[in-house]
Amino acid sequence: MKVNDETQTSIHNFDITFQLYMAMRRICKIQEHIRARVGKNVGLTDAQYYLIRALALCDTRLSYSKLAHLTGLSHNSVSTLIKGLIKSGLVQQHPCPHDGRVTELSLSENGLKVVHELFTCDEEQLELIQQVTTMVQDEDLIGKLNTLHDFSLEFLKRITV
Numbered sequence: 001m002k003v004n005d006e007t008q009t010s011i012h013n014f015d016i017t018f019q020l021y022m023a024m025r026r027i028c029k030i031q032e033h034i035r036a037r038v039g040k041n042v043g044l045t046d047a048q049y050y051l052i053r054a055l056a057l058c059d060t061r062l063s064y065s066k067l068a069h070l071t072g073l074s075h076n077s078v079s080t081l082i083k084g085l086i087k088s089g090l091v092q093q094h095p096c097p098h099d100g101r102v103t104e105l106s107l108s109e110n111g112l113k114v115v116h117e118l119f120t121c122d123e124e125q126l127e128l129i130q131q132v133t134t135m136v137q138d139e140d141l142i143g144k145l146n147t148l149h150d151f152s153l154e155f156l157k158r159i160t161v
Contacts, residue, residue, distance in 0.1 A: 042114050047073060047081050052090065056115040061094055061104035090114055
């Protein structure tokens with residue numbers, strides 16, 4: 001039985017999606033190794049590293065819920081991990097000025113020192129980071145990946161029984 005043109009196109013499109021998936025998996029594995037090495041140097045677990053990094057990248061304080069959303073961790077996991085980071089003096093809690101039921105989080109002075117230690121690069125590392133940043137900005141890669149995420153979720157909804 002011969003494959004028709006429509007099926008051939010569909011197979012090709014799935015192949016491209018699969019290739020992208022595999023490339024992203026390889027990138028993620030490398031990022032995991034980087035995160036483990038960098039975090040280990042300052043005594044952070046993998047999950048704590050994600051929380052510290054998310055807090056460092058935001059210009060404002062974050063609620064537990066927002067931090068869970070940004071990191072992809074469950075609210076319970078974030079709560080447990082933050083307790084340890086507060087105990088070790090890296091994170092501070094603040095009451096939300098607009099809603100007394102919400103607690104906001106930020107890095108402490110010690111947390112900022114750890115971030116500085118985590119993300120201080122030599123010239124060669126900085127050059128590599130700048131190359132990646134330029135590539136992502138030039139091609140709007142993040143926007144395209146977010147769109148791909150949305151399409152993938154929609155596709156999943158249509159095939160889930």
